[in-house]
Amino acid sequence: MSVQPAAGSTTRRRRVRPRPSExxxxxxxxxxxxxLIVMAAVNALGVYVILAAWxxxxxxxxxxxxxxxxxxxxVYFSRRMLPMKYLLPGxxxxxxxxxxxxxxxxxxxxxxxxxxxxxxxxxxxxALLVQNERRVEGSAAYPLVxxxxxxxxxxxxxxxxGDVRVGRAETPLETxxxxxxxDGAVTEVPGYDTLSRxxxxxxxxxxxxxxxxxxxxxxxxxxxxxxxxxxxxxxxTLAYDEAAGTMTDTQTGTVYEPDDNGQFVSADGQxxxxxxxxxxxxxxxATAFGDxxxxxxxxxxxxxxxxxxxxxxxxxxxxxxxxxxxxxxxxVKGRKIYRTLLILPYAFPGxxxxxxxxxxxxxxxxxxxxxxxxxxxxxxxxxxxxAKLSVLGVNLWLGFPYMFLIATGALQSIPKDVMEAATxxxxxxxxxxxxxxxxxxxxxxxxxxxxxxxxxxxxxxxxYMLTGGGPRMEDASVPIGHxxxxxxxxxxxxxxxxxxxxxxxxxxxxxxVIFIIVATISVISFRKTRSLEEIN
Amino acid sequence: xxxxxxxxAAVGMTMALAACGGGGDATDDETTAAPAAEETTxxxxxxxxxxxxxxxxxxxxxxxxxxxxxxxxxxxxGTAVETVLKNFExxxxxxxxxxxxxxxxxxxxxxxxxxxxLTANGVVAPIELGDKAAEFETVxxxxxxxxxxxxxxxxAVENIGLIRNTALAPEAPATWDDxxxxxEAAGTEYPILIQMGEEGDPYTMYPMQxxxxxxxxxxxxxxxYSPELALGGEAGxxxxxxxxxxxxxxxxxxxxxxDIAVEAFANGQSPFIIGGPWMIASFEGLDLxxxxxxxxxxxxxxPFAGVQGFYVNAQSENxxxxxxxxxxxxxxxxxxxxxxxxxxRPPALTAxxxxxxxDPVTDGFRTVGADAVPMPSIPEMGSVWAxxxxxxxxxxxxxxxxxxxxxxxVSDIQGxxxxxx
Numbered sequence: 001m002s003v004q005p006a007a008g009s010t011t012r013r014r015r016v017r018p019r020p021s022e023x024x025x026x027x028x029x030x031x032x033x034x035x036l037i038v039m040a041a042v043n044a045l046g047v048y049v050i051l052a053a054w055x056x057x058x059x060x061x062x063x064x065x066x067x068x069x070x071x072x073x074x075v076y077f078s079r080r081m082l083p084m085k086y087l088l089p090g091x092x093x094x095x096x097x098x099x100x101x102x103x104x105x106x107x108x109x110x111x112x113x114x115x116x117x118x119x120x121x122x123x124x125x126x127a128l129l130v131q132n133e134r135r136v137e138g139s140a141a142y143p144l145v146x147x148x149x150x151x152x153x154x155x156x157x158x159x160x161x162g163d164v165r166v167g168r169a170e171t172p173l174e175t176x177x178x179x180x181x182x183d184g185a186v187t188e189v190p191g192y193d194t195l196s197r198x199x200x201x202x203x204x205x206x207x208x209x210x211x212x213x214x215x216x217x218x219x220x221x222x223x224x225x226x227x228x229x230x231x232x233x234x235x236x237t238l239a240y241d242e243a244a245g246t247m248t249d250t251q252t253g254t255v256y257e258p259d260d261n262g263q264f265v266s267a268d269g270q271x272x273x274x275x276x277x278x279x280x281x282x283x284x285x286a287t288a289f290g291d292x293x294x295x296x297x298x299x300x301x302x303x304x305x306x307x308x309x310x311x312x313x314x315x316x317x318x319x320x321x322x323x324x325x326x327x328x329x330x331x332v333k334g335r336k337i338y339r340t341l342l343i344l345p346y347a348f349p350g351x352x353x354x355x356x357x358x359x360x361x362x363x364x365x366x367x368x369x370x371x372x373x374x375x376x377x378x379x380x381x382x383x384x385x386x387a388k389l390s391v392l393g394v395n396l397w398l399g400f401p402y403m404f405l406i407a408t409g410a411l412q413s414i415p416k417d418v419m420e421a422a423t424x425x426x427x428x429x430x431x432x433x434x435x436x437x438x439x440x441x442x443x444x445x446x447x448x449x450x451x452x453x454x455x456x457x458x459x460x461x462x463x464y465m466l467t468g469g470g471p472r473m474e475d476a477s478v479p480i481g482h483x484x485x486x487x488x489x490x491x492x493x494x495x496x497x498x499x500x501x502x503x504x505x506x507x508x509x510x511x512x513v514i515f516i517i518v519a520t521i522s523v524i525s526f527r528k529t530r531s532l533e534e535i536n
Numbered sequence: 537x538x539x540x541x542x543x544x545a546a547v548g549m550t551m552a553l554a555a556c557g558g559g560g561d562a563t564d565d566e567t568t569a570a571p572a573a574e575e576t577t578x579x580x581x582x583x584x585x586x587x588x589x590x591x592x593x594x595x596x597x598x599x600x601x602x603x604x605x606x607x608x609x610x611x612x613x614g615t616a617v618e619t620v621l622k623n624f625e626x627x628x629x630x631x632x633x634x635x636x637x638x639x640x641x642x643x644x645x646x647x648x649x650x651x652x653x654l655t656a657n658g659v660v661a662p663i664e665l666g667d668k669a670a671e672f673e674t675v676x677x678x679x680x681x682x683x684x685x686x687x688x689x690x691x692a693v694e695n696i697g698l699i700r701n702t703a704l705a706p707e708a709p710a711t712w713d714d715x716x717x718x719x720e721a722a723g724t725e726y727p728i729l730i731q732m733g734e735e736g737d738p739y740t741m742y743p744m745q746x747x748x749x750x751x752x753x754x755x756x757x758x759x760x761y762s763p764e765l766a767l768g769g770e771a772g773x774x775x776x777x778x779x780x781x782x783x784x785x786x787x788x789x790x791x792x793x794x795d796i797a798v799e800a801f802a803n804g805q806s807p808f809i810i811g812g813p814w815m816i817a818s819f820e821g822l823d824l825x826x827x828x829x830x831x832x833x834x835x836x837x838x839p840f841a842g843v844q845g846f847y848v849n850a851q852s853e854n855x856x857x858x859x860x861x862x863x864x865x866x867x868x869x870x871x872x873x874x875x876x877x878x879x880x881r882p883p884a885l886t887a888x889x890x891x892x893x894x895d896p897v898t899d900g901f902r903t904v905g906a907d908a909v910p911m912p913s914i915p916e917m918g919s920v921w922a923x924x925x926x927x928x929x930x931x932x933x934x935x936x937x938x939x940x941x942x943x944x945x946v947s948d949i950q951g952x953x954x955x956x957x
Contacts, residue, residue: 056638115632115656115657115915115918116657116915118632118636118656118657118658118659119635119636119657119658119659123636123850123851124658126658126850127655127658127850128658130661130662130850131655131658131683131685132683133662134684134685135664141666141667197614198587200856201587201588201615201856201857204853204854204855204856204857205853205855207856208855208856225856226663226664226855226856226863227856227859227864228856228860229860229864230664230666232664273655273656274657274658291955293951293955362791363734363791364789364791365791365796381734382734382933468735470734470735470926471734472926472930474930474936477947477948477951477952478948478952479922479923479926492922495918496629498628498629498918498921499918499919499921500918500919500922500952501653501915501918501919502629502632
């Protein structure tokens with residue numbers, strides 16, 4: 001550092017220790033007004049979300065939002081929390097987009113959330129009751145009006161004889177003599193209001209829930225309506241006992257008890273079709289490793305995933321580095337044009353390129369076989385090893401521009417004098433490259449290589465769009481292919497691709513396993529790269 | 537330097553985490569889909585007060601048709617019908633995920649074979665068609681029926697048939713061998729076109745399979761399916777052997793995908809293609825006839841019938857509006873014809889189907905559809921596809937030994953069914 005000129009020393013001292021009251025954001029200056037406006041907007045948005053969450057009864061979101069909003073106001077209107085003023089936006093996004101997602105995935109991993117266990121017990125009970133309420137076979141359709149008597153609702157129907165019959169939830173249908181009928185439907189019943197369409201729409205839930213008994217005998221069923229125009233007679237075959245929490249089949253008398261797996265089960269092991277989400281502990285993890293159908297191919301997939309991620313990083317890095325060194329040489333003419341052209345694959349969306357490549361590599365009609373190789377039917381994507389080669393090749397094509405960019409930047413940032421010093425010390429080109437350039441390069445690129453490894457470990461787009469995981473492992477008893485990496489295997493065996501019953505619990509459990517693997521590899525690698533820092 | 541590495545570490549971990557988060561699709565879907573759904577309900581409550589608002593999920597081809605049908609409903613009842621455009625492939629998963637959270641539409645368009653999954657998840661409500669049920673084609677209502685309850689309003693029946701280029705083959709072939717002979721006589725590049733792809737296409741191959749007497753599941757007396765596999769045994773093995781023979785002879789080819797098959801047929805490279813009404817738009821200028829699919833194994837070749845329809849959300853707060861709209865408006869001839877114009881599938885309402893049958897191609901598909909079997913909608917059907925197509929493809933391209941591969945496939949499917957149970 002150069003010596004401070006004497007003339008500037010007084011102004012400098014003032015800048016170093018500003019009195020807090022002089023901060024732009026705390027005086028009534030332009031800065032404070034700007035802060036007020038921004039905070040007003042933030043508060044308005046926050047209050048809106050809180051009110052919306054209240055209306056939707058999403059109390060979790062509500063609590064988090066209140067906490068965030070209070071924190072934001074405390075931090076930005078307090079004079080003490082300078083670091084937090086910079087950190088808070090990032091922390092808020094971290095909470096919403098990372099912590100929540102991870103927490104939710106973790107929670108799902110311990111439940112049996114999936115097909116057949118899709119919702120809460122209350123929803124499952126409702127669905128079972130609705131599904132098991134049958135229209136009495138051969139019964140007539142009755143033109144129906146919805147009537148109101150104060151808060152209570154009633155149905156008015158016209159039966160086959162032209163009689164008007166009115167009933168409520170507690171009082172069965174009875175004939176009313178002096179009702180008005182027009183076009184075969186009731187229009188007015190003395191003592192009741194006929195509900196207008198607006199009234200009906202406002203009370204839809206009540207109307208669809210209303211069951212008017214046909215007679216005192218429950219065996220005769222009850223009238224209900226789904227469109228407020230027609231009524232039909234229904235009989236329920238299932239009844240829910242709220243106190244005991246059990247379902248009873250009203251025809252056979254079988255009692256179904258809720259079990260630990262989120263299903264109603266009868267004494268002889270029969271289950272009702274609709275279940276609900278429950279906590280199943282480590283069952284999903286046990287399935288992932290304990291079920292022989294998964295655990296046998298799992299190892300193969302794991303090995304390929306690591307090989308794929310490692311080879312992808314290695315091939316792209318070395319090609320990128322090679323090209324970067326070539327185009328870093330000032331003797332190459334037209335470097336800018338070449339560099340621009342090299343970036344092109346990086347500029348295309350990855351999943352689109354993969355899809356295009358899958359067409360180009362088609363065994364019979366693909367450009368590569370038909371045009372470049374003169375009609376040779378090479379099974380690029382359908383042979384086990386060629387498919388792996390193709391995946392790596394396409395990923396090389398997609399990935400080297402990124403490495404090229406990084407390597408170019410890193411090469412240009414290596415000071416020239418270090419190289420000169422090496423030359424003066426008598427090092428040859430290879431020696432300079434190996435002992436000076438490469439280590440300096442690795443210092444700045446190693447962390448990016450590790451993150452690139454983590455990215456490729458979960459490079460779902462490429463696998464899914466290029467091979468779909470295929471060709472299928474013929475000895476596996478689950479739909480897993482030779483190019484499937486862990487994440488695409490999770491996608492297919494948990495049914496997310498639609499080829500099996502969905503099991504979000506299993507998918508989440510497997511995602512967590514993958515996360516642990518990637519995190520472990522990353523942590524170990526980062527520890528190793530610390531040794532590189534000694535060079536600086 | 538140290539700081540930059542910790543920073544990069546944070547970036548790396550973030551990427552890894554983000555990628556992992558992506559694996560738990562459920563969470564992703566909910567966080568991204570929730571705001572969109574919120575907006576629609578928001579719009580709904582604003583417009584309510586007069587006739588209320590119905591939200592309907594539709595895909596691109598059906599949007600205009602549903603809106604046309606909705607116009608009459610809106611005019612008469614004052615209800616605003618809002619269509620939300622969704623990718624058809626996303627609808628099933630999003631519907632399953634959003635209904636329990638209270639989001640989701642009041643009505644969604646869908647296919648009948650989703651029914652088993654939707655009822656097992658308790659996300660659809662039954663619809664009472666009343667006497668209207670008799671006005672529909674039998675297979676359409678049957679397809680949406682489970683345990684005696686109807687769960688959707690059908691609007692179109694679709695099935696594949698043998699599409700024939702009459703310039704190249706004047707006569708409809710009676711059997712598979714006739715078709716191959718006619719195709720060879722026509723001197724075209726392919727005797728017959730069947731889309732397969734490297735993953736196979738069991739849907740398109742199904743009529744050939746049934747002609748050997750090997751349906752996928754045992755069918756009950758009333759047309760519904762039991763979860764008992766029927767595609768194995770002698771009949772299944774005979775079909776597998778036939779697949780291998782046809783593959784070796786070059787009549788079936790896994791390199792032929794949908795796009796390739798359609799393009800080749802449009803170029804006159806084959807007199808026959810087995811496909812559905814959705815292909816017809818690509819064949820403009822050709823003189824076409826639609827015939828029953830020729831039998832390969834001696835028994836009738838029965839394709840799957842797929843029925844398209846509308847489902848009502850089990851948690852809908854507008855249940856009355858939704859049922860009123862479907863039963864009293866979408867079940868009319870005008871609405872069903874509008875959907876027919878949009879999608880070219882024969883309507884499910886008999887009166888509308890009769891009108892649409894004035895077109896000989898539609899009539900042809902309808903005739904073939906009379907012998908079709910509904911695609912099983914039991915949840916077990918979901919476990920079948922992944923094994924089925926790949927095995928067929930492997931047998932056709934000669935990499936699998938037919939009978940052994942077919943038997944392994946049957947036991948793998950049984951394993952998947954047992955694991956899911």
